[in-house]
Amino acid sequence: MTALDLSSPVAVVGTGTMGQGIAQVALIAGHPVRLYDAAPGRAQAAADAIGARLDRLVEKDRLTGADRDAARARLLPAGSLADLADCALVVEAVLERLDVKQELFRELEGIVGEDCLLATNTSSLSVTAIGGALRLPGRFVGLHFFNPAPLLPLVEVVSGFATDVTYATRAYETARAWGKTPVACADTPGFIVNRIARPFYAEAFAVYEAQGADPATIDAVLRECGGFRMGAFELTDLIGQDVNESVTRSVWESFFQDVRFTPSLAQRRLVESGRLGRKSGHGWYDYSDGNGGAERDEPHTAEKGRPPAYVVAEGDLGPASELLALIREAGIPVREEDEDHGSRLVLPSGGQLALADGQTSVEFRDVVYFDLALDYRRATRIALSASQDTSPQTLAEATGLFQALGKDVSVIGDVPGMIVARTVARIVDLAHDAVAKGVATEEDIDTAMRLGVNYPLGPFEWSRRLGRNWAYALLDDLHLRDPSGRYAPSLALYRHAYASDKREGNTS
C-alpha cells in the first residue's frame, strides 16, 4: 500500500508542542489538516502559531507566499471530534497517559471511517496497550516524531502486536512522502532510539559516580575523543534532567527493572532538588549568572610533558592501530614486535600503554589505559587512566606521547572501560540485542541513532569498525568486575563474537 493521497484530510488531536509540529509537516506536504484539542481555544491558537511559523518560512525564502496562503487555507481548527469524520489519518499527540489515549481512540473509532489510519505519537507507552481499546486495532500504529518535528527527519513507525502490515506500510510511506526518514520498529520499551541511547547517559553518570572524573571532563572526552556532538551532562541539562530521567525510568520499569537500564542515583538527586538543567538555571552545570555552564567548567587537561624517545608496539592495537602511523608522523620511532601475550605500547619507563579493555589498571604492573576514539587522527583529546600503582614516569611518558600527537590529555580515575569505550560497547550490545529481539533491522537502527540522537556512527557501523568481538570482550571483562548484570553481554553479542571466531577457524 502506498502513501496517503495528498487530497486526504489529516487530523492532529492534541495541539501542544508535538501536535503543532506534526500538523505543520502534514500541511506543508500538501494535506488538508484539521486540529483538535480538548482545551477550549487551543486548536485555534495552534493554527495561529503554525500560521506564524509559515510566515517565518516565507521570510527565510523556504516557502513561497502563494504556498503559505494555500497551506493556511487548508488548515482548519475543529470544534469537536465529530468534525474529523472524513479524515484518512488521525495522529494523536495528547497527554502521555494510557487511560486518556485509550478513551480518545475509543471515541474516535465511533466517528472516523473503518479504513482511517489511527496513529499515536506516544514516546513511552505501549502501542499495543493503547490499541487494545480499539475494535479494529489492525489500523493502529505508532508514529513517533522527534521534537521539533518540522526539523528532525526521523520518524519511528511502531507496529503493535495487532497492527496490520498494510497499515504500518501506509504509515511508513506517508511519513516518507512527508519528507521524513521513517524506520520500522516493533512495540518495545523506548522503541529504537530511547532504548539504545540509554547507556550514553548511564555510563557517563556511572563514571562520575565512581569518582572517575567530573562532568566537564567526561563531556569533553565524549565530544573530542568519542566524536559525539554533545556530552551526556550538557545534553541532559539541555533536555531537562526530569525529562531525561523519566524516559530512563520508564524504559527501566517497562523492562521489569532490568539492571541494564537502572537509573542514576546522582541524576535522581538533581531531579529531587529541582536542579533540572538550563530551564531551572542549574543542573549538572550552573547557569545562574547567564554563563553557559558547560563552557565555564574546564575539563581536566594535563600539563605539557615530554614525549618518550621511542615506543615499542607489541601485538595488534585493534581499533587503535592507526596510532602507530600517527606516532611515527610525530617523529617518535616505533619498533614493532609480534607478541601474542598482549596488544600494547611499551614505553621507555618499562611501563605499558593499552587501549581500554574493561580491566582496571591496578590489576597490572605499571599500565596506563587510553580511551577509545572515534578517529585517532581527528580526536583532539584523549583520556588516560592510571592507578595509584602506576609509576609517575609511565604516566608522564603516556601523557607526553599523546600531546606530541597534538591531543589534549585528560587523566581520569582507574575506571574499567573508561568513558568512550564502555559507552560504545554497551550501545553496540543493546543494538545487537534489539535486532535479535525483532525490534528493528541493523540498517534502521543505524539510521535511527544517527538521525534521532546525532551519533557520529550507527551502532552497527561502529561495531564493524571495532572488529567483531571487541565490544563482547570489553563487556565480558566489565561484567567480571561488576557482576550485577549491568554489563553482561547479550546472547546476541555473544553469538556475533562466537560466529566470527568460528569463521576465522578459532573455536577454542
Ligand SMILES: NC(=O)c1ccc[n+]([C@@H]2O[C@H](COP(=O)([O-])OP(=O)(O)OC[C@H]3O[C@@H](n4cnc5c(N)ncnc54)[C@H](O)[C@@H]3O)[C@@H](O)[C@H]2O)c1
Ligand atoms: N515533547 C516531546 O519532545 C515529545 C517527543 C515525542 C513524543 N512526544 C509525545 O507526544 C505527546 C504530546 O506531547 P507534547 O509535548 O506535545 O505535550 P503538550 O503538553 O505540549 O500538548 C498536549 C496537548 O494535548 C491536549 N490534550 C490533553 N488531553 C487531551 C484529550 N483527551 N483530547 C484532546 N486534546 C488533549 C492538551 O490540551 C495539550 O494542548 C505525548 O504523548 C508525548 O509523550 C513528546
